[in-house]
Amino acid sequence: MKKATIVAMIVAVLLFSLITPAQPALPGLSPLVVTAYSSDISLGKPAAVTPGSSFTFTLTGGVGQPSAAYMVTVTVIDGKLRLLNYSLSVSYSAGKVTVSVPNNVRPGVYDLVLIGQQKLEIPRSVWVVNVTKTTLRVVHVSDQHYGAGQPDILTGDMNRVAGYLVASLLNPDLIIDTGDLGDTANEPQYRWAYSYERAFLYGFPIFAVPGNHDTPPGAWSKYYGSTTWYRLIADRLLVIGLYSYEQGYPPLDQLQWAESVLKQYSGTPFKVIFVHHPVFYYQGELKTTYDDASVIAPYDPQKNPNSPLYSSWSGNMEATRYFLRLVEGYNVNLVLSGHVHRDLYVKYMSTRTGKTTYFVTTTTLGMGSAIYDGLAFFEINLENGNITFPVRPPTFKGFAYDPKKLAQNSIPIGIYPPKNNLGVSNQVFTPSAFFMWPRAYVLTVENKLGYLDLDNTVVWCLPWSGDFSPKVVEASGGARFDVLDALRVGDLLYVAARVKLPPGGKLVVALSSGPDTEPPKIRVKVLIPEKPAPGGQFQAFVEASDGGWGVANFTASLLVDGVRQPLTVSLYTPGTLVDPIDSMAFKLVGTLPANAGNAKLVLSATDYAGHSTTLEYTLLGKAEAQQPVPQPVAQPVVVLAVLAAAVIAVTVFLVVRRKKQKS
Numbered sequence: 001m002k003k004a005t006i007v008a009m010i011v012a013v014l015l016f017s018l019i020t021p022a023q024p025a026l027p028g029l030s031p032l033v034v035t036a037y038s039s040d041i042s043l044g045k046p047a048a049v050t051p052g053s054s055f056t057f058t059l060t061g062g063v064g065q066p067s068a069a070y071m072v073t074v075t076v077i078d079g080k081l082r083l084l085n086y087s088l089s090v091s092y093s094a095g096k097v098t099v100s101v102p103n104n105v106r107p108g109v110y111d112l113v114l115i116g117q118q119k120l121e122i123p124r125s126v127w128v129v130n131v132t133k134t135t136l137r138v139v140h141v142s143d144q145h146y147g148a149g150q151p152d153i154l155t156g157d158m159n160r161v162a163g164y165l166v167a168s169l170l171n172p173d174l175i176i177d178t179g180d181l182g183d184t185a186n187e188p189q190y191r192w193a194y195s196y197e198r199a200f201l202y203g204f205p206i207f208a209v210p211g212n213h214d215t216p217p218g219a220w221s222k223y224y225g226s227t228t229w230y231r232l233i234a235d236r237l238l239v240i241g242l243y244s245y246e247q248g249y250p251p252l253d254q255l256q257w258a259e260s261v262l263k264q265y266s267g268t269p270f271k272v273i274f275v276h277h278p279v280f281y282y283q284g285e286l287k288t289t290y291d292d293a294s295v296i297a298p299y300d301p302q303k304n305p306n307s308p309l310y311s312s313w314s315g316n317m318e319a320t321r322y323f324l325r326l327v328e329g330y331n332v333n334l335v336l337s338g339h340v341h342r343d344l345y346v347k348y349m350s351t352r353t354g355k356t357t358y359f360v361t362t363t364t365l366g367m368g369s370a371i372y373d374g375l376a377f378f379e380i381n382l383e384n385g386n387i388t389f390p391v392r393p394p395t396f397k398g399f400a401y402d403p404k405k406l407a408q409n410s411i412p413i414g415i416y417p418p419k420n421n422l423g424v425s426n427q428v429f430t431p432s433a434f435f436m437w438p439r440a441y442v443l444t445v446e447n448k449l450g451y452l453d454l455d456n457t458v459v460w461c462l463p464w465s466g467d468f469s470p471k472v473v474e475a476s477g478g479a480r481f482d483v484l485d486a487l488r489v490g491d492l493l494y495v496a497a498r499v500k501l502p503p504g505g506k507l508v509v510a511l512s513s514g515p516d517t518e519p520p521k522i523r524v525k526v527l528i529p530e531k532p533a534p535g536g537q538f539q540a541f542v543e544a545s546d547g548g549w550g551v552a553n554f555t556a557s558l559l560v561d562g563v564r565q566p567l568t569v570s571l572y573t574p575g576t577l578v579d580p581i582d583s584m585a586f587k588l589v590g591t592l593p594a595n596a597g598n599a600k601l602v603l604s605a606t607d608y609a610g611h612s613t614t615l616e617y618t619l620l621g622k623a624e625a626q627q628p629v630p631q632p633v634a635q636p637v638v639v640l641a642v643l644a645a646a647v648i649a650v651t652v653f654l655v656v657r658r659k660k661q662k663s
Contacts, residue, residue: 108127
């Protein structure tokens with residue numbers, strides 16, 4: 001009997017060892033957020049350097065002197081992910097840090113890591129420029145308005161993700177953001193923006209300035225640093241970022257600072273300025289000069305309704321003429337803006353200097369628009385300064401005159417349900433969403449643009465726990481999603497994927513941390529009224545939850561006396577997708593026929609792993625057990641646990657019996 005007891009205990013231990021411990025849920029994107037340790041360099045204004053050069057910046061917040069430094073990035077080389085790590089020489093003087101980059105560094109965007117009394121990480125803060133490039137491909141976004149959207153926040157969240165996906169598949173060398181990153185200048189909005197940009201735009205340098213909705217700029221600066229700054233790119237391109245506050249134009253001292261920068265680098269061949277508020281509210285060509293009072297005159301709806309100036313700049317003509325004088329005198333090639341949530345392209349030809357400056361104002365990426373949400377995509381030739389647009393929508397007007405100021409030059413993204421200024425509603429372009437479920441990050445994207453063929457290899461940076469098991473749930477219309485490689489570095493997972501999204505293509509991808517073996521769960525949370533009557537209307541709020549890969553589809557129908565009719569389903573919660581979720585709530589509205597005898601709700605949910613659940617819920621008539629059909633099948637882990645418990649119970653019984661026999 002003693003041997004049997006020992007054997008039983010060994011079997012129990014072995015069975016318990018086979019039970020896989022529950023993995024923690026995926027953490028979402030919030031762990032990617034890092035506050036700016038320097039106002040000079042950050043994710044939104046990386047230092048632009050060339051191999052063998054150096055850069056200087058100031059540390060903030062009482063951070064001590066660093067004694068060592070290195071920079072790291074994860075990039076694709078020969079189809080595989082490689083972790084690149086370069087030691088840097090570092091010096092410190094009068095509160096300023098100078099870092100020298102080695103000659104053999106590979107071009108790309110890097111995280112800077114400083115070692116001193118503490119270890120400081122400044123993600124995506126160093127851009128090693130590829131000096132062999134003669135053309136700079138630029139994506140321009142503006143007015144993302146995190147925390148808002150049109151007609152709701154959910155649409156804004158989906159369009160911002162759509163914008164990032166389209167931008168990354170266009171493979172730009174640089175992304176420029178001209179402000180209104182947040183909607184109400186609340187700190188969580190910048191944490192969301194930072195985490196999404198670091199995750200999905202990992203391989204691209206981002207240059208950003210704030211807008212009026214980012215004012216006061218304390219929260220913006222906490223993550224993105226100073227509000228005004230400049231960069232010299234490979235001695236060929238000077239970029240200057242200005243801040244126009246709520247007043248709608250940069251103050252005089254800022255313009256004077258910009259002039260000092262332009263004067264210092266006057267020999268630089270090409271120059272770009274970006275500022276949130278556009279100087280011109282106009283579409284077309286202008287032949288004039290800064291002090292031409294017949295053209296450059298304040299806008300007045302009564303006295304001067306045809307002025308090309310935007311109203312905010314009209315409020316300070318001294319600042320307006322100062323700025324235009326700088327643009328003309330220092331031969332600024334391009335001025336980028338946003339704010340007005342529409343495209344406005346102006347070809348400004350100075351009659352004083354004979355030079356041309358292009359003013360490009362781009363619509364919003366995630367808020368209400370005159371036409372649609374979108375982004376601009378253009379190329380700057382670094383040999384002759386020419387600006388070209390490699391992707392032109394069929395509606396592209398370029399710099400042609402439009403008296404209605406309703407140009408459609410941008411590449412439209414996402415969806416735009418509201419009726420726009422042309423009377424068009426329910427527009428669908430590149431509908432996309434990113435869901436953070438407990439066991440999978442799920443990405444959906446579709447390309448409805450017949451002229452846009454998207455194809456690129458991208459690298460995503462994702463906070464992670466557990467295993468990595470990607471699954472393409474759907475790939476149609478010639479779309480492909482191929483994971484080339486995955487690399488785990490600490491708590492971060494880097495994924496390299498070849499994404500092909502031709503016109504008509506659709507992808508649904510689950511990046512999972514493990515298998516999903518259980519179907520969703522359904523429950524009716526609220527029914528109004530509690531007991532619907534024949535001939536009356538009812539509302540039901542139904543929750544579909546899933547602890548695995550998430551709810552992919554939910555349908556509802558009304559079964560009355562054996563006759564079924566579908567019900568319209570609308571998503572009630574979540575109201576935003578920027579945080580992890582484990583359930584969705586749906587609102588149903590229906591009417592019971594006046595002669596109804598028996599009525600049920602038939603509710604069905606399917607998850608991204610293909611498991612389905614159906615719940616029949618009685619509204620009228622004899623109530624039955626309100627439970628899902630079918631019941632979830634017992635899982636292997638549960639079976640093993642039951643077996644182990646049974647073995648232990650038998651073991652205890654044998655031990656007790658043995659003792660009784662001895663007594």
